[in-house]
Amino acid sequence: MQRSELNDLLAFEAIARERSFTRAAARLGMSASALSHAMRGLEARLGVRLLARTTRSVSPTEAGERLLRSLTPALTEIENGLSSLADWxxxxxxxxxxxxxxxxxxxxxxxxxxxxxxxxxxxxxxxxxxxxxxxxxxxxxxxxxxxxxxxxxxxxxxxxxxxLRTVVVGTPDYFERHPRPETPSDLRRHVCVNYRLRTSGGLLPWEFEFGGRDINVRPGGQLITNDGPLVAAAVRSGAGLGYMMQHEVADDVAAGRLVQVLADYCPVFPxxxxxxxxxxxxxxxxxxxxxxxxxxxx
Structure with missing residues (x-):
């Protein structure tokens, strides 16, 4: 195999993995136009179309997927061999x-x-x-x-x-206006500040555990946001209860600025x-x- 052919196969693998000429070019340290030229040459030599291109995306064809499955173990073996030399x-x-x-x-x-x-x-x-x-x-x-x-x-x-551990907290002023929740189900009668997940768009569930049983609650409230600092600011102002990391509010709880509730229901997680x-x-x-x-x- 000539060196140029190996370079073209490496380029194909990068494009197929990244699903983008631009990202593959950045990964390989070359221009997208040079990468496109290399792929046209490789496909011409093999007589097979390896990539399906549109104005918005690029993906391997069925032949390209088959080549990718063959290339991956070989390239991984080469990478491992080169990595092992670094031990010297x-x-x-x-x-x-x-x-x-x-x-x-x-x-x-x-x-x-x-x-x-x-x-x-x-x-x-x-x-x-x-x-x-x-x-x-x-x-x-x-x-x-x-x-x-x-x-x-x-x-x-x-x-x-x-x-880590997540905890439920509110200000003393909030609890002057609302009774403390005794169980997670009580949160449905409280004003809570909710966080919207940026990945799925859904609300972050408030997760609890008791007696070996998982309990998930999605309480209501006036504010929903996907910004963590805004959640913290609203909770610290007394606008509602918050579901937050224990270490992030530890100083506030110790100083009495926030009050923790439902401690028996909040487990430690990895x-x-x-x-x-x-x-x-x-x-x-x-x-x-x-x-x-x-x-x-x-």
Missing amino acids: RETPSGTVRLTTFSYAAETILQPKLPAFLLANPDVNVEIDVDDGLVDIVEGGFDAGIRFGETVEKDMIAVKVGPD GCRLYHPSRRQTPPALRALIDALRDHGA
Whole structure:
């Protein structure tokens, strides 16, 4: 196989994975027009149409899907072989592509990533922040960070953040006007501030647990928003009850500015986990990033 043919196959794989000439070009560090020219040449040599193109999208044809299934194991094997050579280097190098969501970007990556970059000048990190669930293999990512309960069981998961708890809180002034709820079902008679999920468009359910049984409530209220700080501001002003992260309101509760209710119904759940597919060898750059982000708390 000539070198140009291998380059064209790599280009095809990138386009088929990204479903976009523009994104594939950015990933490969070349222009979209050069990528398009390479694909026309590859299809002409093979005598088969590999990509279905429209003005808005690009996707593999049936022949393209078959070629992609054949290419993926071979390219993965090559990538693993190249990654294993990096073990001979004194310092990690290469690129790590990571998908995460807003909360983890703010609480995990913002505090720790800058120091990692300074300590590892030969490692490049590309981060895509997406509050939806992402298939890291399909998306071409090396790893992802999500809450532990959403990580697939066949992934290797590493704890990078503490376990978390959601709590229901309101101001003392609010409880002067409304009786405290004794059970989650009582929330239906309260004014609650609700958060709309940006990914699905649905309202975030208020999740509780009691006696080993899950209880989901969708209370009503005057305000619905997809902005977390606006939810917090409304709750702290006394406009309604809020369903919030315990650590985000701990100081307010300790100072008496907010009052926690339904504590017996609010369970702890797994916090942020960095996850990646099982491999014989984890690339040194990814291994170094995992070590930097790992949560060593109990």
